[in-house]
Amino acid sequence: MRISVTSAWDLKPQIYGKSRRGNVLYLPTTSFSKVKATIFSSTTNEVDTETRKHELLKAIQDTRRGISATPHQRSCIEEALVSLESLDAGLPLDLDMLNGTWRLQYTSASDVLILFDSADKLPFFQVGQIYQKFECQAETNGGYVRNVVRWSIPKVLEEEEGATLLVSAKFSVVSSRNIFLQFEEITIKNIYISEEVQALITPAILPRTFFGLQILQFIRTFEAQYPVGNSGRQSVGGLYYLSYLDNNILLGRAVGGGGVFVFTRAHTLV
Numbered sequence: 001m002r003i004s005v006t007s008a009w010d011l012k013p014q015i016y017g018k019s020r021r022g023n024v025l026y027l028p029t030t031s032f033s034k035v036k037a038t039i040f041s042s043t044t045n046e047v048d049t050e051t052r053k054h055e056l057l058k059a060i061q062d063t064r065r066g067i068s069a070t071p072h073q074r075s076c077i078e079e080a081l082v083s084l085e086s087l088d089a090g091l092p093l094d095l096d097m098l099n100g101t102w103r104l105q106y107t108s109a110s111d112v113l114i115l116f117d118s119a120d121k122l123p124f125f126q127v128g129q130i131y132q133k134f135e136c137q138a139e140t141n142g143g144y145v146r147n148v149v150r151w152s153i154p155k156v157l158e159e160e161e162g163a164t165l166l167v168s169a170k171f172s173v174v175s176s177r178n179i180f181l182q183f184e185e186i187t188i189k190n191i192y193i194s195e196e197v198q199a200l201i202t203p204a205i206l207p208r209t210f211f212g213l214q215i216l217q218f219i220r221t222f223e224a225q226y227p228v229g230n231s232g233r234q235s236v237g238g239l240y241y242l243s244y245l246d247n248n249i250l251l252g253r254a255v256g257g258g259g260v261f262v263f264t265r266a267h268t269l270v
Contacts, residue, residue: 049087053249056080060106060262065130067116074108081260085243085251092176093242095136095143102250102263104130109259115149126152128161131266132250142172145181155194164190167228174239178255182237183228 059077063069069077107113112130119127128150136143147169152162166187171179228236239255250263 049084049246052080052084052087056084056249056262057105057264063106065104065116066107067113067120069106069108077106078260081243081251081262084249088177088244090176093173093179094245095139095173097245097247098134098242098250099137099143101131101133101266101268103266104132104261105264106262107259109254109261112259115151124153126154126159126162128152132263136171140173142170142179145169145171155196158192158194162192162194163188171240177242179240179242180237181240185228186226188224 056077059073059080060066060069063073063077104112115127119125130150131148133146133148134143135145145168147167149165149167150161150163151165152159157163164187166189167183168185168187169181169183171181174180238258241253241255242250243253244251248265250261250265252261252263253259254261
């Protein structure tokens, strides 16, 4: 709950007397009481919100983004989620605040956890940071969201962020907190090969040939795009409930039991 103290300070002072230096201004006792009550209420609400956010971040801290969460941890996380979500209940979605890049800190969604599980079990696969980038500045009914997954193949690509998987979707606001995602395209881009592979293509001890440099340039600028869905058919979609949003934390739930998501604000992606 956001409370403004402007109205309290707008109360007009009253002149009760004069001194040698001029009029003496006084605020009525009731005005001071209103100011104190408003400031106290606002401060208390801010402290309460920060406490709830801290409890949630503390609960997800040792879960490795959800892959190693125990049943007890999941229960504590759900309790912390509900506690924080209650502060935003009934409030409309602020698209200007939503706009920007968010880093995934925790999820219970099986389609994401399987990526983390694969990276744990397969020696030739790594998953780096995962982001959601919303583009909805100054919009009222929707915008675009891009799910960004940094991944790599050890010794072939650079560690953890050797390549980028980008899933783009258009979204529309269908109720105060629900958005509908309509997926449009999957893109593989930003491929950065490891120094070992670069050495194989263009050995450091030899002059780099034009052909070798062209290969490196082709790999770095390679981009493959795949449309989601068949031509003539509506693309795949899904309902997403944004249960809490402020300047640095975003909570979401995939409607239909698809899992929960905890994001924190991140630097803008290029």
